[in-house]
Amino acid sequence: xxxxxxxxxxxxxxxxxxxxxxxxxxxxxxxxxxxxxxxxxxxxxxxxxxxxxxxxxxxxxxxxxxxxxxxxxxxxxxxxxxxxxxxxxxxxxxxxxxxxxxxxxxxxxxxxxxxxxxxxxxxxxxxxxxxxxxxxxxxxxxxxxxxxxxxxxxxxxxxxxxxxxxxxxxxxxxxxxxxxxxxxxxxxxxxxxxxxxxxxxxxxxxxxxxxxxxxxxxxxxxxxxxxxxxxxxxxxxxxxxxxxxxxxxxxxxxxxxxxxxxxxxxxxxxxxxxxxxxxxxxxxxxxxxxxxxxxxxxxxxxxxxxxxxxxxxxxxxxxxxxxxxxxxxxxxxxxxxxxxxxxxxxxxxxxxxxxxxxxxxxxxxxxxxxxxxxxxxxxxxxxxxxxxxxxxxxxxxxxxxxxxxxxxxxxxxxxxxxxxxxxxxxxxxxxxxxxxxxxxxxxxxxxxxxxxxxxxxxxx
Ligand code: SF4
Numbered sequence: 001x002x003x004x005x006x007x008x009x010x011x012x013x014x015x016x017x018x019x020x021x022x023x024x025x026x027x028x029x030x031x032x033x034x035x036x037x038x039x040x041x042x043x044x045x046x047x048x049x050x051x052x053x054x055x056x057x058x059x060x061x062x063x064x065x066x067x068x069x070x071x072x073x074x075x076x077x078x079x080x081x082x083x084x085x086x087x088x089x090x091x092x093x094x095x096x097x098x099x100x101x102x103x104x105x106x107x108x109x110x111x112x113x114x115x116x117x118x119x120x121x122x123x124x125x126x127x128x129x130x131x132x133x134x135x136x137x138x139x140x141x142x143x144x145x146x147x148x149x150x151x152x153x154x155x156x157x158x159x160x161x162x163x164x165x166x167x168x169x170x171x172x173x174x175x176x177x178x179x180x181x182x183x184x185x186x187x188x189x190x191x192x193x194x195x196x197x198x199x200x201x202x203x204x205x206x207x208x209x210x211x212x213x214x215x216x217x218x219x220x221x222x223x224x225x226x227x228x229x230x231x232x233x234x235x236x237x238x239x240x241x242x243x244x245x246x247x248x249x250x251x252x253x254x255x256x257x258x259x260x261x262x263x264x265x266x267x268x269x270x271x272x273x274x275x276x277x278x279x280x281x282x283x284x285x286x287x288x289x290x291x292x293x294x295x296x297x298x299x300x301x302x303x304x305x306x307x308x309x310x311x312x313x314x315x316x317x318x319x320x321x322x323x324x325x326x327x328x329x330x331x332x333x334x335x336x337x338x339x340x341x342x343x344x345x346x347x348x349x350x351x352x353x354x355x356x357x358x359x360x361x362x363x364x365x366x367x368x369x370x371x372x373x374x375x376x377x378x379x380x381x382x383x384x385x386x387x388x389x390x391x392x393x394x395x396x397x398x399x400x401x402x403x404x405x406x407x408x409x410x411x412x413x414x415x416x417x418x419x420x421x422x423x424x425x426x427x428x429x430x431x432x433x434x435x436x437x438x439x440x441x442x443x444x445x446x447x448x449x450x451x452x453x454x455x456x457x458x459x460x
Contacts, residue, residue, distance in 0.1 A: 004309055005051060005052055005053065005267070005268075005304060005309060005310060005311060006052045007049035007050065007051060007052070007269060007311070007332070007335070008049060008050055008052050009046075009048075009049060009050075010034055010035055010038070010045050010046055010048070010050070011035070012052075013033070013034045013035070013050055013052075013057065014033045014034065014035040016052070017032075017033040017034070017057070018033075020054075025054070027058075027061075028058060028061070028062075028289070028292075030061050030062060030065040030068070030069070031057070031058065031061050032061060034050070034057065034060055034061065034064075037064045041115045041118060041119065042064065042114045042115060043115060043116045043118065044113055044114045044115070044116050044327075044328065044329070044435075045114070047329050048271065048328060048329055048332060049269075049271075049332050050271070050272070051268060051269050051271075051272045053300045054296070054300075055293075055296040055297045055299070055300040056268075056272050056297070056300075058293055058296055059272060059275055059276065059293055059296075059297060060272075060275070062279075062284055062286075062289065062290075062293050063275050063278075063279075063284060066103065066107075066150075066284050066285050067149060067150055067151075069101075069284075069285045069286055070101065070103060070150055070151050070285055071151055073101040073285065074151055077099070078099050078100065078101050079099060079100050079101070079154045079155070079229050079230060080100075080101055080102075080103065080151060080153040080154050080155075081094045081100055081101070081102040081103075081153055081154065081155045081156075081157065081226065081229070082102075082103065082104075082105045082150075082152075082153030082155070082156040082157070083102045083103070083104055083157050083282065084104065084105055084106055084156065084157060084158035084159070084167070084171055084181070085106060085158050085159045085160075085163050085167050085171070086157075086158075086159040086186070086369060086372070087104070087106075087281050087347070087348040087350075087351050087372065088280070088281050088282075088348055088350060088351025088368070088372075089159075089219070089351075089365055089368055089369040090102060090157050090159075090219075090222055091103075091104075091281065091282040091283065092242050092243060092246045092355070092365060093219070093222065093223060093226055093234065093239065093242065093365065094226055095242055095245065095246070095283065095287050096234060096238045096239050096241060096242025096243075097226060097227075097230040097232060097234055097238065099230050099231075099232070100226060100229065100230050101285055101286075102282055102285075103150065103153075103282055103285050104281065104282050105140050105143065105144070105150060105153070105156075106137055106140060106167075107150075108121065108137070108139040108140040108142070108143040108149060108150075109135075109136050109137045109139065109140070109324075109326070110136075110326075110328070110434075111139045111143065111149060112136055112139050112326075112434035112435070113136075113326055113327050113328055113434040113435065114328075116435060117434065117435060119139070119142070119146075119148075119149075120142065120146070121139040121140075121141075121142025121143055121146070121149075122136075122138065122139055122142065123142070124141060124142035124145050124146065125138035125139060125141045125142050125170075128141055128145075128173060128177070129173070130169070130170055130173055132403070132404055133404055134166045134169065134170060134404045135164075135166045135402050135403065135404040135405035135406075135408075136326050136402070136403070136404070136434050137166060137167060137170060138166075138170055138404075140170065140174070141170060141173060141174060141177075144174060144177065144179060145177070152179070154229060155182065155225060155226070155229050156174075156179055156180065156181045156182065157181070157182045157183075157184065157222055157225070158171045158181050158182070158183055158184075159183075159184055159185070159186050159369070160183050160184070160185050160186075161185040161186045161187050161188065161375075162186050162187060162188040162189065162372075162374070162375040162376070163186070163374070163375075164374070164405065164406050164407050165406040166404065166405060166406050182221070182222065182225050184218040184219065184221060184222050185214075185215075185218050186215055186218070186369050186370060186372065186375050187211055187214060187215070187375075188375065188376065189201075189205060189207050189211065189370050189371075189372075189375045189376035189380070190207065190208070190211075190376070191206055191207070191208075192206060192207065192208040192209075193208070196208045196209070196210070197209040197210075199212050199367065201367050201368075201370055201371040202350060202353035202354065202355070202356060202367060202368055202371045203349060203350055203353050203371045203373070203384055204383070204384060204387065205370075205371055205376060205380055205384070207370050211370060212363060212366050212367055212370060213366075215366035215369050215370055216362050216363050216365075216366035218366075219362055219365055219366055219369070220362060223239075223362070236360060236361050236362070239361035239362065239365070240361045242361075243355045243357070243361055243364060243365070245287055246287075246355060247354050247355055247357075248291060249279070249280055249283065249287070249290055249291060249294065250280055250351075250352055250353065250354055250355075251354070252291065252294040252295060252298060253276060253277065253279070253280050253294060253352060254352065254354075255298055256268075256273075256276055256294060256297055256298045256301060257273070257276075257277070257344075257352075259298070259301045259302060259305055260273050260301055260341075261273075261341065261342045261343055261392055262342070262392065262393075263301075263304075263305045263310065264310070264314050265308075265309065265310030265311055265312055265313070265314060265316075266310045266311045266312050266316065266340040266341075267300075267301045267304040267305050267309075267310040267311075268297070268300070268301050268304075268310075269311060269331070269332075269335060270321070270331040270332075270334060270335065270340070270341040271328055271331040271332060272297070273341060273344070274324065274325075274328070274331060274344070274346065276293075276294060276297055277344065277346060277348075277352065278346075279293065279294060280348075280351050280352055281348055281351050311335065311340070312335060312338070312340050313338075315455070315458075316338055316339060316340040317338060317339045317340070317395055317396060317450070317451040317454035317455065318339075318340060318342040318392075318393060318394050318395045318396070318454075319334065319339045319340065319341055319342060319394065319395070319396050319397070319398055319450075319454075320341075320342060320343040320344070320345075320385070320388065320389050320392065320394035320396070320397045320398070321334075321341055321343070321344045321345075321346075321397075321398050321400065322344075322345050322385060322397060322398065322399040322400065322412075322415060323345075323346065323347060323399060323400045323401070323402060323408070324346040324347060324400075324402075325400050325432045326402055326403065326432050326433055326434045327432055327433065327434055327435055327436040329436060329440075330400070330432050330436055330443065333436075333440070333443060333444060333447060334398075334447055336444070337444060337447040337448045337450075337451050338448070338451040338455075339396075339447060339450070339451050339454075342392050342393065342394050343388050343389060343391075343392040343394055345373065345381070345384070345385050345388065347373070347374060348372075349373050349384060350368055350369075350371040350372045350373060351368075353368070353371065355367075355368050356368075374407065378407075378410070378411040378414040378415060379414065379418065381411070381415065382414060382415040382418035382419065383418070385397070385415060385418075385419065386418060386419060386422045386423060389419065389423050389425070390423065394423075394425065395425055395454045395457070395458075396425055396426045396427070396428065396450055396451075396453070396454050397415075397416070397419050397423075397425065397426070397427045397428070398427075398428050398429075398430065398447075398450070399412040399415055399416060399427065399428070399429045399430075400429075400430055400431070400432045401429060401430065401431040401432070402431075402432070403431060403432075403433045403434075412429045413429075415427075416429060426450060426453050426454065426457075428446060428447075428450045430443060430446060430447075
């Protein structure tokens with residue numbers, strides 16, 4: 001491929017793929033032209049622009065073949081665990097047993113975007129009383145009904161307690177539809193009182209030791225269910241091995257984020273970086289291959305940094321992005337408007353932090369689960385965002401609201417106020433529905449205005 005990175009269309013990628021094949025460039029078993037995924041209904045791909053590297057091709061193909069991998073795992077006799085809501089904890093436990101494969105049914109969140117609302121999943125959710133007043137994760141209900149997107153798991157787990165109202169209601173509806181769920185609780189995280197023993201958590205928060213003990217006991221219940229399903233022991237040794245592997249993935253991702261967010265010019269577009277971050281949560285149903293995919297991406301980024309090549313002019317506005325975008329196309333749009341991502345908080349920052357190694361494995365996982373930015377207050381979440389903004393030198397923040405999401409009604413305002421006060425940089429709040437086509441021109445105007453503001457502030 002070309003030394004100079006480019007963002008190319010799906011058609012361009014498919015023509016490039018033909019040239020790769022003619023040249024005999026080897027591809028992984030899940031490789032192939034990206035265009036074939038459109039035939040499966042992933043029509044949004046036609047509107048996206050993709051990084052032109054082989055590493056990015058591999059990343060996209062890995063992401064878009066997860067359903068095939070899950071079915072192959074089941075055919076090979078493995079058991080499937082649908083882990084819901086905790087984002088990054090139970091999968092570490094499940095992958096500690098080599099005959100279990102964990103995935104997030106919550107990933108259906110993106111189906112309305114990727115299939116451009118043609119999957120019928122939202123209509124099914126509507127018919128089950130879960131309408132557009134809920135966040136796009138309601139598509140998950142439709143995916144369970146149609147069984148057309150992922151196999152029905154052998155075990156379903158779901159964290160409750162400090163979780164959003166949307167997910168609680170939707171998971172309860174799912175349970176009512178005949179899909180039994182093993183519920184486990186994460187309490188709302190609070191700082192320790194002066195007379196309480198406190199524990200520092202990954203990511204900088206703290207919590208009373210009693211909360212850690214509570215979550216640990218909850219995870220022990222989950223571990224028993226996983227052991228029963230696997231028919232083998234999930235002891236400390238197995239968990240420690242699983243944590244070491246998860247930390248390997250997290251270390252790779254940390255290097256990738258560091259290089260991609262800080263190098264000039266920007267060595268990897270925002271869209272590919274979002275997908276790379278998502279791999280850390282549950283390894284896209286193949287932990288070993290996740291390592292390969294991330295390593296390739298990191299090698300590509302390092303090559304570009306060394307060669308001084310990348311995207312956007314050096315003076316591109318440095319934007320910190322809060323919350324995942326329901327429409328992937330909006331990350332392309334930011335770059336069209338002259339902005340680049342220099343930091344993110346996509347609701348799962350805790351799943352990117354290294355899991356502590358200086359305490360017994362189950363306690364380490366409990367600490368990680370409680371470090372979820374969504375398990376505490378919006379003020380806590382803002383504090384972590386502020387620390388990252390300072391570290392990464394962001395010049396503006398975009399908080400993208402998720403339509404219907406219960407936590408989005410107020411938290412954007414709270415985060416915005418704190419960021420403005422602490423960092424003195426502009427904050428833009430936008431709403432990003434699964435398909436932004438109708439609001440695309442106004443979104444463009446708002447992003448262009450933000451970039452212009454950043455540039456004007458520099459000359460003050
Ligand atoms: S409301 Fe927010 S946290 Fe809850 S499922 Fe939707 S996006 Fe996730």
